[in-house]
Amino acid sequence: MTDTRGSGGALAGVRVVDLSRVLAGPYCAQLLGDHGADVVKVEPPVGDLTRTWGPSRADGVSAYYAGLNRNKRHLVADLTRSEGRDLVLGLLADADVVVENFKPGTLERWGLAADDLMASLPRLVWCRVTAFGADDPLAGQPGYDAVIQAHAGLMHLNGDPQGPPTRWPVPIADLTTALHAFSGVLLALQERERSGRGQMVEISLYDAALSLLHPAAASYFMTGVPPSRLGSAHPDIAPCETFRSPLGELYVAAGSDRQFSVLVDVLGAPALAADPRFATNADRLRHRHELNAELAGLIGRLDPSTDIATELIARGVPASLVRPVEAVLAALELAERGMVAELDGLRMLGIPVHLSRTPGSIRTPPRAVGADVPREATPA
Incomplete structure (x- = not known):
């Protein structure tokens, strides 16, 4: 993909403050940045936890972090100190969107309560990502993707019928949460065009995971028959299964x-x-x-x-041989369609939404902790 650092996008002019950590929040903010939003990622001095996950470059950019934090400026703020809070308040003064995933009560202790800030900044769209939501009995508790998969029933459905429940090998709950958060932010920005006011966008990993229980939930609601693990088979279509062929595993869905x-x-x-x-x-x-x-x-x-x-x-x-990931990523058509990109020596997945007039672009790579200098914010 061509480096188009100066190009606009569908969200050009939208300013986003990304206070989130780990996966769902950062991925949502990256999606906004991919489509032209000016995203500022604010990390604690030790950096986002995912900087320590998996293989890493010398500048502290791990592969895990790199997949979630392109098209952002990288600032540092210690929110336990007044200087850090002042930096964030300055950024919020001219922001359109804030994305955060702190535990309930954390921002309030630091004097950054969402209700207070949205009252003083009425156009601000506040995107809050939590593990279990505000009303669940587990509200406020931590919840990583694998735990949410287990709690929401996704793990129960995954795996061989004769084997144990199995974690999906991609962070499906986190990624789905990010996509719902992204769409929620876009909905709030669209509604703001009519009302002139921002609003709270709330999405939990648990709710996002529950939204994936199709067709299992629909079938259970209709029949009362509990769903079970089917391996690679489909509960409502046959044949829809993997078969061993002389060329490798073949998936057929008739x-x-x-x-x-x-x-x-x-x-x-x-x-x-x-x-x-x-x-x-x-x-x-x-x-x-x-x-x-x-x-x-x-x-x-x-x-x-x-x-x-x-x-x-x-x-x-519909049929395909089951291809290993390395073969998929090496396929020439991925680069031709922009789904594998390279910027500053870093290879990454591309942008799946293709707009004809205002396409997304990969302009800046993930960078070291605090690599950028704060820009002066416009007073509220």
Whole structure:
């Protein structure tokens, strides 16, 4: 991706103060920055905790931190001291958005209560990220992504049916929280155009994780049957499963009767489409194990020279070999589409939302703790 440090974006002119730490808040603020907002990240003197997670450069930018903190200026403020609080108050004086994820009561102890600041800065959009929200019995308690996955039932659904519950290997609760926070900020900024007033945007990791319980929650509400682990299978579609092929693990998702008919035709067993056990999706779900056995045999005996995934896709059946991450990130089309970028020697994922007139851009890399000089804020 071309370095477009001077370009605007859909959020050009929006000023954001990022007081958040770790993942959900910083990722939300990064998304705002990707689309042109002027984001100032304010860290404690020791830096964001994620600077210590995983491989790191000599300047204290870890790989984990780098994935969440581009397109930001990097300042330091000790909020337990008056000088640090004054710095933040100066930044807030001309800010449009603040993102924070402090435990309840922390900012109040430092004289930075949201209610007071929003009263004096009525256009300010305040984005608050918490673990469990304000009304949950666990309100105010810490909650990392894996704990939220367990608490919200996501972990219960993930893993082999005969195995233990398994953590999703990506921080799905944190990332989803960030996306909801991002959309909430945009909603509040849009509404401010009508009312002239900001508002509080609240999102918890727990609520965000609960929002991912589809179709498990919808099915349970309708039937009363508790959902269970299915491995890589789908609860409502068959076949939708991983099969071992001569070229590696193959995932096939034939969501319609037509797609199933094409699938078995490509596999050289068209009669299976007329088998009463497999005639409809409902039939295939009832006979899932018999169906999987039939397909496993057919796929396992394929000629190793047959690019079955490409053939199925070409005929309208969703399918893919299960690709390792390193192969995915090395694919040429990612760079061509801007989904792998490089800036100042640092490779990173790109911006997934592509706007035709005001595209996002990667302008500045993540930097060392306190690398930037505070800019004078406009008095309130």
